[in-house]
Amino acid sequence: xxxxxxxxxxxxxxxxxxSFSPLYRQIKALLLSRLQAGEWKPGEMIPSELxxxxxxxxxxxxxxxxxxELAQENHLVRRQGKGTFVxxxxxxxxxxxxxxxTPDDGASTRLQRRLLECRRVRAGAEAARALELRASDMAxxxxxLLLTDAEPAQPVVLDEIWLPGSLFKGLTAEKxxxxxxxxxxxxxxxxxxxxxxxxxRIRAVAATRDEAALLGVTPSAPLLLVERLSYTYxxxxxxxxxxxxxxxxxxxxxxxx
Numbered sequence: 001x002x003x004x005x006x007x008x009x010x011x012x013x014x015x016x017x018x019s020f021s022p023l024y025r026q027i028k029a030l031l032l033s034r035l036q037a038g039e040w041k042p043g044e045m046i047p048s049e050l051x052x053x054x055x056x057x058x059x060x061x062x063x064x065x066x067x068x069e070l071a072q073e074n075h076l077v078r079r080q081g082k083g084t085f086v087x088x089x090x091x092x093x094x095x096x097x098x099x100x101x102t103p104d105d106g107a108s109t110r111l112q113r114r115l116l117e118c119r120r121v122r123a124g125a126e127a128a129r130a131l132e133l134r135a136s137d138m139a140x141x142x143x144x145l146l147l148t149d150a151e152p153a154q155p156v157v158l159d160e161i162w163l164p165g166s167l168f169k170g171l172t173a174e175k176x177x178x179x180x181x182x183x184x185x186x187x188x189x190x191x192x193x194x195x196x197x198x199x200x201r202i203r204a205v206a207a208t209r210d211e212a213a214l215l216g217v218t219p220s221a222p223l224l225l226v227e228r229l230s231y232t233y234x235x236x237x238x239x240x241x242x243x244x245x246x247x248x249x250x251x252x253x254x255x256x257x
Contacts (some may be wrong), residue, residue, distance in 0.1 A: 027058060028066035035075060035086060036233035042088035042188050046076065049084075075196060089184035089195070101157065101245060102253040112153055116143040116214075118173040120165055127162040130229055130240045138165030142176065145214060155215045156250060162240040167193055193238055198230040202252065207244070215246055224252060 021029075031052075040046050049067060053060040067084060070076045077087045101111075123131065123139035133139065139162050146157035163171070168191055179186045187193045206220045215223070223244045230239040245252065 023058060024062045024065040024069075027052075027056060027062055028069055030056070031066060031070060032075065032233065038192065040086045042086050042194055045083045045085050073196075087194075089182050089188050101250050104249050104251060110149050111146040111156060112149055114145040114147060114155075115173060115177050116145065118142045118171065118176055123162070123165075127240050131162065131164050131237050133164060139163060140165055140168045140171050144176075156246050158211060158214050158244040160242045163187075164238060167191060167238060187239075193232055195230045195239065196232055198228050198239075200229075201227045203227075205244070211244055215244065217246060223247075226252070 031046075034040065046052075047055070049060050049063045052067075053063045056063070067076060067078075071078055071084070074087050077085050079085060119141055120138050121141050123133045123135060123137050125135065127133070127139055128135050128137065131139070142159070142161040142163070144159050144161075145155045146159065147153040147155050168187070171191070175190070176183075176186070184195050187195070203225050205223050205225045207215065207217055207223050209219045211223070212219045212221060217223070224247050226241075226243045226245060228239070228241040228243070229237055230241070232238045
């Protein structure tokens, strides 16, 4: 079967793939382009493998292999006996996928949020470079604290977040304060921006006087700096985050392999 004939529904929005790419990867690229275009919204069920195979005139096994990879990359979620759904940050199991801070005693990692500010400003040089903006472009700057849910609440993380202003028109301090789910869930449901992957750099730093005051530590106290660049579909950078972590009773945890 000629792969070009089989992909009868290929559109201009489809991700370009080399002619020598295996057929299942071509199907994967096509499905990913449709996720990017919003044909299937976060939380929605996609057509069955059998239906997709019929539409695309390829074998069900080819579709299954493509869907398997998309599920492994957290674009899709399989639910036994129900079907395959577009992944969403509103799901309990994915809410903390990008938050790897774990208490030393293994207790719950749920943290309270305290918004410090949310404002629209010209993108600084670092944010503009990371988010592929011009220096004159508008950006949204958010600063917030994450605190333990025990009483009295103790600050654990100081976040500074930069977002492209063109993608987050209408994002205000009031909207953030009223939102009760994960922040990425708000970005997804209200602005149509889904974070699909992130790159992080981690280093040890000393707290400045202002940072120390917000985090309740002494100036020059050691902190863990986690710098994250998050991407949406099409490898587009859409969030630059600089998180300062207290680690007296917490550690940064990651699973490899």
